[in-house]
Amino acid sequence: xxxxxxxxxxxxxxxxxxxxxxxxxxxxxxxxxxxxxxxxxxxxxxxxxxxxxxxxxxxxxxxxxxxxxxxxxxxxxxxxxxxxxxxxxxxxxxxxxxxxxxxxxxxxxxxxxxxxxxxxxxxxxxxxxxxxxxxxxxxxxxxxxxxxxxxxxxxxxxxxxxxxxxxxxxxxxxxxxxxxxxxxxxxxxxxxxxxxxxxxxxxxxxxxxxxxxxxxxx
Amino acid sequence: xxxxxxxxxxxxxxxxxxxxxxxxxxxxxxxxxxxxxxxxxxxxxxxxxxxxxxxxxxxxxxxxxxxxxxxxxxxxxxxxxxxxxxxxxxxxxxxxxxxxxxxxxxxxxxxxxxxxxxxxxxxxxxxxxxxxxxxxxxxxxxxxxxxxxxxxxxxxxxxxxxxxxxxxxxxxxxxxxxxxxxxxxxxxxxxxxxxxxxxxxxxxxxxxxxxxxxxxxxxxxxxxxxxxxxxxxxxxxxxxxxxxxxxxxxxxxxxxxxxxxxxxxxxxxxxxxxxxxxxxxxxxxxxxxxxxxxxxxxxxxxxx
Numbered sequence: 001x002x003x004x005x006x007x008x009x010x011x012x013x014x015x016x017x018x019x020x021x022x023x024x025x026x027x028x029x030x031x032x033x034x035x036x037x038x039x040x041x042x043x044x045x046x047x048x049x050x051x052x053x054x055x056x057x058x059x060x061x062x063x064x065x066x067x068x069x070x071x072x073x074x075x076x077x078x079x080x081x082x083x084x085x086x087x088x089x090x091x092x093x094x095x096x097x098x099x100x101x102x103x104x105x106x107x108x109x110x111x112x113x114x115x116x117x118x119x120x121x122x123x124x125x126x127x128x129x130x131x132x133x134x135x136x137x138x139x140x141x142x143x144x145x146x147x148x149x150x151x152x153x154x155x156x157x158x159x160x161x162x163x164x165x166x167x168x169x170x171x172x173x174x175x176x177x178x179x180x181x182x183x184x185x186x187x188x189x190x191x192x193x194x195x196x197x198x199x200x201x202x203x204x205x206x207x208x209x210x211x212x213x214x215x216x217x218x
Numbered sequence: 219x220x221x222x223x224x225x226x227x228x229x230x231x232x233x234x235x236x237x238x239x240x241x242x243x244x245x246x247x248x249x250x251x252x253x254x255x256x257x258x259x260x261x262x263x264x265x266x267x268x269x270x271x272x273x274x275x276x277x278x279x280x281x282x283x284x285x286x287x288x289x290x291x292x293x294x295x296x297x298x299x300x301x302x303x304x305x306x307x308x309x310x311x312x313x314x315x316x317x318x319x320x321x322x323x324x325x326x327x328x329x330x331x332x333x334x335x336x337x338x339x340x341x342x343x344x345x346x347x348x349x350x351x352x353x354x355x356x357x358x359x360x361x362x363x364x365x366x367x368x369x370x371x372x373x374x375x376x377x378x379x380x381x382x383x384x385x386x387x388x389x390x391x392x393x394x395x396x397x398x399x400x401x402x403x404x405x406x407x408x409x410x411x412x413x414x415x416x417x418x419x420x421x422x423x424x425x426x427x428x429x430x431x432x433x434x435x436x437x438x439x440x441x442x443x444x445x446x447x448x449x450x451x452x453x454x455x456x457x458x459x460x461x462x463x464x465x466x467x468x469x470x471x472x473x474x475x476x477x478x479x480x481x482x483x484x485x486x487x488x489x490x491x492x493x494x495x496x497x498x499x500x501x502x503x504x505x506x507x508x509x510x511x512x513x514x515x516x517x518x519x520x521x522x
Contacts, residue, residue: 005254033326040277059265059272080257085249088261088268094347096439099272122277124440190277 026044036216039191040124047184056099056125057182059173063098063122065115068105070165071133082168087175093122100178104143105165106134107148111209119214120153124190127182129174130160139164153203156189178213229312230302234452236313236472237301237459238462240265241451244458244480266451279440289339290445291439291455296332297452303328306459307475308386308468322370325460326363329415332453333359335446336446342439351433352497354424354433355417359503362414362419362421368513369408373464375520377399383461386468396467401520405465407513409485412461414505416454418490421501438495458482 043049064074077084078091092098095118107115119128130151133139136148151157157182161174181187192202197216204212245265253260262268281287303321306311337356340348374380376397377388389395398405414421425433435446458479462469466482469475496504 042277051271055268055271055275059268083251083253083258083260085260085261088265090261093426094436096437097432097435097443099276123276123280125276 003164009074036197037120037124037190037194039194041191042125042185042188053183053185056104057179060087060100060127060179061092061098062089062102063093063095063101063118064091064102064104065118066104067107067111067115068132070106070134071104073131073165073168073171074102074104076168077171080131082172084172084175086090087179089175095119096123098122098176101126101128101150103128103130103157103196105132106139107151107154109146109148109207109209112148112154112204113211113213115155116204116208119193122190124194125182125187126190127158127178127187128155128189129178130165131158131171131174133162133164136160136162136175148189154200154207156185156192156200229317233306233313233315234298234301236457237306238448238451240476240479242270244455244483245450247480248461248483249406249485250452251484252491266447271518273444273447276440278404280441280464283320283439283512285338285342286437286442287339289336289342290442290449293332293336295365296335296447296514297326297456298417298451299331300328301452301456301459304460304463305386306384306469307472308383308390308470309451313472313475314383317381317383321382322374322385324369325382326370328496329457330359330363332449340434345436346434347432348434351424351426351436355434357498358424358501359504360410360460361502365411365416365509365513368509368510368517369404369411370400370464372401372513372516372520373397375517376404379503382463386428388461389467390470393467397465401516403512403516403519407509407516408461408465408513410509411505412457412482413486413489414456414501416486418486420490420493420496421500422507423495423498425473426495 017109042052066072066074076082081089090094101119101122103115108183109217117120119126128151130136134147135151137159138144138147141147142149146153159177161170163170166174178187201215243263243475245266246261249265250260250263302315303317303325305314305317312466320505337352340352373385377385378459379385389397389504393399417425432467433441454494459475461482462475463515469478
């Protein structure tokens with residue numbers, strides 16, 4: 001089933017999808033920031049930009065979201081056999097500190113809400129890696145009624161690691177790909193999200209039925 | 219501004235530059251040692267530098283209020299202030315820092331200062347994990363301060379001075395004059411408390427750096443986290459220098475300082491990689507039982 005067919009399940013009419021405050025109770029609106037994200041461009045000076053990209057690529061704090069079964073392949077990465085700390089990658093428990101968001105497998109509609117909230121709490125620049133075939137096209141959940149088929153309809157994804165499940169070696173290959181993109185300055189997912197905010201929000205609201213969170217929750 | 223003041227500021231900046239780099243390299247070496255014990259390669263030794271640059275190069279940061287801004291500033295003030303009050307190299311004109319008579323009391327206060335500021339900052343973030351981390355951290359730090367303070371009081375009674383420089387001066391003239399040999403009980407109490415003060419396993423439950431409740435810094439990010447990570451270089455090495463001064467005869471040259479502080483750090487690292495983590499009540503109970511009693515005994519032996 002295509003994600004777009006899910007729109008009929010939304011309790012909110014299409015024209016209200018983008019109206020701010022449509023989903024928050026009046027007394028809760030003052031508690032949250034309702035500003036939309038602004039794109040922040042990298043430095044214009046090439047040497048500064050390259051240096052920042054180098055630092056970003058060589059020190060990556062990972063927020064690993066074990067949404068599905070694929071997350072089990074992330075554990076060996078921190079053990080003696082694979083040891084990703086030698087690439088300057090460390091697991092962090094909070095979205096605030098992290099710069100790489102790993103979606104560990106299929107994302108159900110219910111999980112998508114948490115993914116959006118976590119993603120929006122991360123600071124610019126931030127990168128996303130989809131782990132497993134389910135994040136690419138639904139994988140073995142392609143006909144599930146409550147599983148998201150394409151992750152990049154909802155948050156910008158920098159790299160996918162296909163496989164069901166991908167081995168830790170494939171994940172390391174994915175990390176190298178992400179590092180290369182960062183070094184080249186091509187991993188600008190946070191700015192892309194800010195520029196296409198309406199499009200992403202519309203997609204998210206089509207599938208998330210109980211949207212009891214602010215417009216943009218950083 | 220007169221010339222003497224400028225020279226003093228210049229010396230302080232040079233001293234801080236030295237200790238910041240030493241602290242960063244030391245933590246890089248520490249991560250490497252821990253990784254080797256685990257059978258891993260570990261991050262490169264210069265990884266702490268890259269982490270700092272990366273945190274500085276984050277493009278956005280959000281605030282939760284004034285105290286949220288001030289928390290990391292208090293923290294780094296605590297670290298820098300603590301270091302500047304301790305003579306790093308005995309007899310050196312620029313590495314003696316601003317140590318003066320009676321400074322041990324101020325140093326004891328400064329060890330706690332950053333944590334209190336951090337607690338206020340973390341509380342302002344409103345995150346429940348921050349509050350839990352602060353509560354655990356303060357409880358455990360109070361528990362590890364007690365044996366340390368008892369050991370320091372035993373030293374003060376032994377050397378009859380409150381000045382760290384005085385305590386270092388009394389230990390000069392050979393191994394046999396070091397506190398570790400003249401007052402082994404106080405040294406044992408302080409070294410056991412030191413593992414708790416350095417927040418190393420088994421006393422790292424309030425930080426729990428790779429689990430869901432990361433503790434006080436849960437909401438801190440970008441440049442806030444930069445300040446807190448940078449503070450570790452000052453704060454960690456200041457505590458190492460303090461222990462070298464109080465119990466191991468201080469240092470009369472930079473190589474001696476490096477050798478002594480490195481060995482003191484290895485003690486906490488080795489204990490940390492061997493022992494699993496205590497729960498909070500276990501760690502507080504242990505700290506209040508074993509090292510505190512040894513500290514009391516050390517103090518009693520000096521007083522009577």
